[in-house]
Amino acid sequence: MERLLQEDAIIIGRLNCDEFGMGSSNENSVHGKVLNAADESRVPGGSSGGSAVAVQANLCTVSLGTDTGGSVRQPAAFTGIVGIKPTYSRVSRWGLIAYASSFDTIGIFSREVSDNALVMEIIAGHDKQDSTASRKMVPAYSTLLHFEKRARVAYLKESIDSPALQPEIKENTLQVLEKLKAEGHTVEEVQFPLLKYVLPTYYILTTAEASSNLSRFDGVKYGYRSPHAHNLESMYKLTRSEGFGEEVKRRIMLGTFVLSASYYDAYFTKAQKVRKLIRDFTEDLLNKYDYIVLPTTPSTAFKFGEHSGDPVAMYLEDLFTVPASVSGVPAISIPNGKDAQGLPIGLQIMANAFKEAELYAFAAYVLKLNP
Amino acid sequence: MLDKSIKDTYELVIGLEVHAQLLTKSKMYTSDSTEYGNLPNTHISVITLGHPGTLPKVNKRAVEYAVKMGIACNSEITRRNIFARKNYFYPDLPKGYQITQDKGPICVGGVVPITLPDGTEKEVALTRIHMEEDAGKSMHLAGEVDTLVDFNRAGVPLIEIVSEPDMRSSEEAYAYLVEIKKLVRYLDICDGNMEEGSLRCDANISVRKRGESAYGKKVEVKNMNSFRNVARAIEHEFERQVLLAEAGVEIVSETRTFDATTGTTASMRTKEDLNDYRYFPEPDLSPVVISEEWLQSVRESMPPLPRFLYQKFMQTYQLPAYDAGVLTESKEIALYFEALCTHTQAYKGASNMVMGPVKSYLNELTLSIADFPIPVENLAKLVDLADTGKVSASVATQRLFPTMLARPEVDPLALAQELNLIQESDTASILPIVEEVVAAFPDKVAAYKGGKKGLLGMFMGEVMKRSKGKADPKVATQLLTEQLEK
Numbered sequence: 001m002e003r004l005l006q007e008d009a010i011i012i013g014r015l016n017c018d019e020f021g022m023g024s025s026n027e028n029s030v031h032g033k034v035l036n037a038a039d040e041s042r043v044p045g046g047s048s049g050g051s052a053v054a055v056q057a058n059l060c061t062v063s064l065g066t067d068t069g070g071s072v073r074q075p076a077a078f079t080g081i082v083g084i085k086p087t088y089s090r091v092s093r094w095g096l097i098a099y100a101s102s103f104d105t106i107g108i109f110s111r112e113v114s115d116n117a118l119v120m121e122i123i124a125g126h127d128k129q130d131s132t133a134s135r136k137m138v139p140a141y142s143t144l145l146h147f148e149k150r151a152r153v154a155y156l157k158e159s160i161d162s163p164a165l166q167p168e169i170k171e172n173t174l175q176v177l178e179k180l181k182a183e184g185h186t187v188e189e190v191q192f193p194l195l196k197y198v199l200p201t202y203y204i205l206t207t208a209e210a211s212s213n214l215s216r217f218d219g220v221k222y223g224y225r226s227p228h229a230h231n232l233e234s235m236y237k238l239t240r241s242e243g244f245g246e247e248v249k250r251r252i253m254l255g256t257f258v259l260s261a262s263y264y265d266a267y268f269t270k271a272q273k274v275r276k277l278i279r280d281f282t283e284d285l286l287n288k289y290d291y292i293v294l295p296t297t298p299s300t301a302f303k304f305g306e307h308s309g310d311p312v313a314m315y316l317e318d319l320f321t322v323p324a325s326v327s328g329v330p331a332i333s334i335p336n337g338k339d340a341q342g343l344p345i346g347l348q349i350m351a352n353a354f355k356e357a358e359l360y361a362f363a364a365y366v367l368k369l370n371p
Numbered sequence: 372m373l374d375k376s377i378k379d380t381y382e383l384v385i386g387l388e389v390h391a392q393l394l395t396k397s398k399m400y401t402s403d404s405t406e407y408g409n410l411p412n413t414h415i416s417v418i419t420l421g422h423p424g425t426l427p428k429v430n431k432r433a434v435e436y437a438v439k440m441g442i443a444c445n446s447e448i449t450r451r452n453i454f455a456r457k458n459y460f461y462p463d464l465p466k467g468y469q470i471t472q473d474k475g476p477i478c479v480g481g482v483v484p485i486t487l488p489d490g491t492e493k494e495v496a497l498t499r500i501h502m503e504e505d506a507g508k509s510m511h512l513a514g515e516v517d518t519l520v521d522f523n524r525a526g527v528p529l530i531e532i533v534s535e536p537d538m539r540s541s542e543e544a545y546a547y548l549v550e551i552k553k554l555v556r557y558l559d560i561c562d563g564n565m566e567e568g569s570l571r572c573d574a575n576i577s578v579r580k581r582g583e584s585a586y587g588k589k590v591e592v593k594n595m596n597s598f599r600n601v602a603r604a605i606e607h608e609f610e611r612q613v614l615l616a617e618a619g620v621e622i623v624s625e626t627r628t629f630d631a632t633t634g635t636t637a638s639m640r641t642k643e644d645l646n647d648y649r650y651f652p653e654p655d656l657s658p659v660v661i662s663e664e665w666l667q668s669v670r671e672s673m674p675p676l677p678r679f680l681y682q683k684f685m686q687t688y689q690l691p692a693y694d695a696g697v698l699t700e701s702k703e704i705a706l707y708f709e710a711l712c713t714h715t716q717a718y719k720g721a722s723n724m725v726m727g728p729v730k731s732y733l734n735e736l737t738l739s740i741a742d743f744p745i746p747v748e749n750l751a752k753l754v755d756l757a758d759t760g761k762v763s764a765s766v767a768t769q770r771l772f773p774t775m776l777a778r779p780e781v782d783p784l785a786l787a788q789e790l791n792l793i794q795e796s797d798t799a800s801i802l803p804i805v806e807e808v809v810a811a812f813p814d815k816v817a818a819y820k821g822g823k824k825g826l827l828g829m830f831m832g833e834v835m836k837r838s839k840g841k842a843d844p845k846v847a848t849q850l851l852t853e854q855l856e857k
Contacts, residue, residue, distance in 0.1 A: 102654035211649075216423065
């Protein structure tokens with residue numbers, strides 16, 4: 001924000017999101033839910049749903065959000081706009097309320113790829129307040145949008161063949177791949193056998209980190225403290241039981257469980273190893289190919305309440321966005337037409353770590369090719 | 372009370388965990404001041420308080436201090452350091468977790484040589500030394516219903532020095548603590564003050580039958596605020612555990628607290644309700660890599676260590692172990708003694724001078740050696756005066772030394788002449804006094820000749836009195852004996 005203000009950006013307001021960035025539908029916000037401007041009976045996606053709709057509804061040119069497992073890309077897909085998750089560590093996390101520290105990134109929503117790139121080149125870069133922020137040079141992304149090379153593009157068999165994938169999304173995704181082929185780019189199907197492990201890995205590691213990150217909300221120093229507490233233990237229990245929402249409590253409990261002594265190796269240690277496998281596999285793939293293309297989401301925006309009784313169904317919404325989060329590589333969601341009900345479809349493009357410039361250029365190119 | 376012969380069939384096994392608060396100006400993960408004794412909650416930034424959105428950053432100086440301790444203990448230094456979160460809830464822990472090191476501590480292994488009161492030397496092996504942050508302080512004030520928390524101490528850097536279960540008596544534990552304190556003070560990384568909490572010690576204590584190789588169930592004892600209390604707690608636990616073992620009661624792994632007024636320990640919590648700290652790698656800090664250059668620069672900045680000086684004082688200066696021990700208790704004294712020895716060859720005399728009058732002067736006025744008024748060259752001259760017999764040892768320490776404190780720039784020889792304190796060691800000047808004394812006490816001379824040899828002291832005293840302390844005692848003794856034996 002400071003870097004944007006220094007560039008004379010005009011900040012017009014704060015936007016709604018799921019509590020602590022935990023949610024895929026914006027139904028977990030204490031401020032109430034954000035409605036999708038394409039169909040007000042449907043979710044805008046989450047967690048950064050407010051940021052997505054603000055751009056969708058033309059309230060602003062650009063908005064910021066956080067993307068831990070897809071919280072920028074999925075709402076961008078549901079609202080038919082552009083949303084990027086940069087490489088992990090590309091943008092400082094100082095000031096970002098942590099959900100899962102080793103996954104959290106700051107993403108950008110916009111209508112145009114060029115606006116998005118311009119904001120990224122300002123907010124990215126090292127920050128002495130965040131020792132994990134990368135020291136790599138930040139290219140002037142907005143000046144590097146011209147694309148004319150022959151790209152090597154991979155698409156994931158498991159995503160296209162997924163039984164959960166809405167047929168129109170599959171169709172639109174394949175159409176883009178055909179157009180790319182027709183333009184002379186290399187387009188090949190690859191297998192990503194680890195895809196089925198991506199979600200469990202993600203939920204084990206992010207909830208573990210979240211359970212620790214959210215310990216500070218204990219009623220001692222700031223924030224809510226239960227008025228019913230009568231001693232230390234009841235202060236902790238009541239404050240946290242009354243203060244946190246259902247989804248947040250579910251994840252704290254899950255995270256505490258996977259870190260507990262008896263289950264640590266079975267869950268946390270194993271998930272760390274699997275994360276490394278997924279990361280290595282993705283990097284290998286992105287050394288062979290310039291881009292991986294896949295749908296951003298398995299379905300278009302669903303109705304409010306559709307998944308709220310079934311957290312696992314809700315978690316499955318993140319299936320295609322989570323691989324980039326687990327690997328730490330950048331990924332962008334761009335509009336890719338609409339389904340039969342007129343709901344926006346998103347196309348996701350992944351590139352290797354710190355290849356944001358190439359990602360933006362290719363995204364702009366695909367949008368031109370597939371208006 | 373336990374029969375000693377039964378107690379002797381058991382072996383005491385002790386491992387110590389020592390927390391040392393590092394003397395950095397700022398905290399472990401923020402730039403907040405570490406100054407002690409300020410008004411509560413005056414050194415607390417948003418990072419110390421763990422506000423949402425804040426991130427820690429590692430204090431390089433604290434890392435350097437930990438490396439120094441590792442080098443001093445011959446530990447292996449870990450080049451790529453990662454941090455870990457230790458999760459638990461307590462009001463004085465702002466983030467709900469402590470940033471510490473779990474797997475991969477900065478120093479692995481190492482050894483601390485100790486010397487027991489009887490002169491026995493022993494080596495205590497270290498398991499590890501790791502870096503972490505301190506918690507705040509909970510305060511329960513009189514008349515105050517609520518607990519108050521002062522976060523000034525929260526985030527102050529600590530190293531935890533963990534020993535192997537290598538100690539076998541409270542004396543060994545005591546000697547180990549003395550050595551650790553000496554080391555951290557030599558290195559200038561901790562003030563070593565246990566009463567004020569800048570050095571804290573937890574003891575892991577177990578017993579086993581002599582000759583057994585497996586360790587018994589260990590009990591952890593906390594809340595001992597002095598070396599002596601650590602020793603008392605260990606003694607108490609030894610008795611308690613042997614009594615339980617003898618009664619056939621199984622010893623439980625538990626944490627016990629020491630009560631200094633009764634000298635006993637009481638159970639705090641058992642293993643079953645121990646916290647599950649859910650350690651995991653701290654994702655908010657990138658690894659701290661210690662480069663070869665960095666390590667080298669720390670090595671070059673190392674002061675001489677107490678062990679080194681101890682050996683040197685015995686070998687180079689031919690001092691007794693006792694002297695070497697006393698002189699190396701503090702780095703400042705040891706270095707002062709070294710400086711003194713560049714101006715005099717009378718090493719034993721110099722040692723006596725420093726251990727005696729110099730140290731008691733400093734202790735009396737609670738001064739450090741840096742404030743000692745007499746220039747080292749002049750003190751060396753005083754040592755030489757006594758050594759060559761120009762003045763007697765007692766005149767040097769009791770007359771000249773106090774006068775020099777008031778007039779530090781004056782040459783001691785000139786001062787001795789001015790005060791007429793030059794020792795008379797030529798027979799010609801002492802003999803008349805001796806004869807005078809022998810003549811003055813005919814009955815005592817007879818008694819002496821009759822076998823009461825102890826009277827020599829009385830004659831000597833008289834000679835010294837009449838010579839105003841200037842007679843060389845050696846010469847005077849010789850002359851006296853000759854006269855008396857005639």
